[in-house]
Amino acid sequence: MSRIILDCDLMKFPHSGLYYYCQNLGEHINQxxxxxxxxxxxxxxxxxKKLILRPEPYHLVERKWHKFFQPFLLDCRVWHAPFQSGRIFPNRKRFPNLKIVLTIHDLNVLHEGKPEPVQQKSMAHTQSLIDQSDAIICISEFTKRDVLANCYVGEKPVHVIHNGVNKLPEVTGDVVGYKPAREFLLGIGYLNKKKNFHVLLPLLESNPDLEMIIIGHHDDPHYVDQMKRLAQQLGVEKRLHLPGTVSEGDKIWYLRNCKAFLHPSLAEGFGLPVVEAMQFGKPVFLSSFTSLPEIGGDAAFYFPDFDANVVQDVYRQGMQEYETSNLSEAVITHAAQFDWAESARQYIAVYQSIID
Structure with missing residues (x-):
């Protein structure tokens, strides 16, 4: 294997999905x-100082002077840029024999209702990275279809490699943060308009014995306020809990103990929390948009639209089917297919295909 470098620049944002994507990809490829x-x-x-990783021999830490001098690129054969709105660091004119692999997670900007100028700017940047690349990897078949429909890739190969999911560890002890007093529904994700969590609130209205906990960064304060106002209008504000980001241990406690996991997102390139919930055999309820039907497959239940009555009916019927058909083991089996070791082997095969 010739020298290959994975650009982990986006790990400067700790606790983000891209942080853990780069960490898992690099570590499993090297395993x-x-x-x-x-x-x-x-x-x-x-x-x-931006990292929570212990040092490893294969770590190459960026220095300020690397902007002007990159001796590590002299014998590099493949540079892997792991995100469509990131960067390609090497200058192709200075290193004409260097091959570039680009991973595209999503083109969600096209599905979020963003203004046209925002969409155009984002897509122009993604296209510029595609133009510099020799091979493209998409993390779902949906993303690949989106790329082929909206970008020009020419004769460049476009591969699909699903993300892996680490088996979540056993956690002993109680949750450190908020501990619900009754059964609860769980959502995980940034609180913003795209994640669409507000459509779930009628479930609290029709299920007075349940609480709802949605964990994740309050990405859009206006949206958070909108959710709280809607909860007040429905009279369920005391059973809605938005604790923000939580520890990994608390997240695992919530996943292990929730009654069901709900993810009504309007735009996803993959949907990692969905598979994490499936690891515990939980019933999952998803939107039918973008990549989610691909990731959830037949092991999930889907909202065809977000009318309050539809959301309530899908939940009621799905829980009945889950409980009467004892679907927990089937859900766990479905989650097991998303394996980082297998994903790493597929990435290595792509690297080798453009070196040979």
Whole structure:
């Protein structure tokens, strides 16, 4: 294996999905390569103070002077840019033999109702990265279809490699933050308009014995306020809890103990929390948009639209089917297909395909 560098610049945003994507991808690729006695893929990391990783031999930490001088690129054969709104660091004119792999997670900007100028700017940047690339990886078949429909890729190969999901560890003890007093429904994700969590509030109205907990960064304060006002109008504000970001241990506690997991998002490139909930055999209720039907498959239930009566009917019928058909094991089996080791092998095959 020739020298390969994975650009982990976006790990400068700790606790984000992209942080853990880069961490898992780099570590699992190197685990596979170690088993095959192959050289490491290097992870090109932001300054150490931004990281929560322990140092490894394959870590290459970015320095200020790297903007002007990049000796590590002299013998690099493949540069992997892991996100469509990120960067491609090497200058192709200076390193004409260097191959570029680009991962595209989503073109969600096209599905979020953003203003046309915002869409155009984002898509122009993504196209510029595609133009510099030699191979493209999409994290879902949906994303691939979106790319082929909205971007020009020419003769460049476009691969689909699903993200892996780490098996979540056992957690002992109680939740540190808010502990519900009764059964609860769970959502995970940034609180913003795209995630669409407000459509779930009628479930509290029709199920007075339930609470709802939605964990994740309050990305859009206006949207959070809108949810709270709607909860007040429905008379369910005391059973809606929005604790913001929580520890990994608390997240696992909520996943393990929730009655059901709900993710009505309008735009997803993959949907990691969905698979995490499935690891625990939980019933999951999803929107039918973008990549979610691909990731949830036959093991999930779907809202065809978000009318309050429809949301309530889908939940009621889905829970009845889940409980009477004992679907927990089928849900766990479905989640097991999203394996980081297998994803790492597929990434390695793409690297090799453009080197050979």
């Amino acid at each position: 596979v390569l170690a088993e095959e006695n192959e050289p490491f893929v290097q992870m090109f990391l932001p300054p150490r």
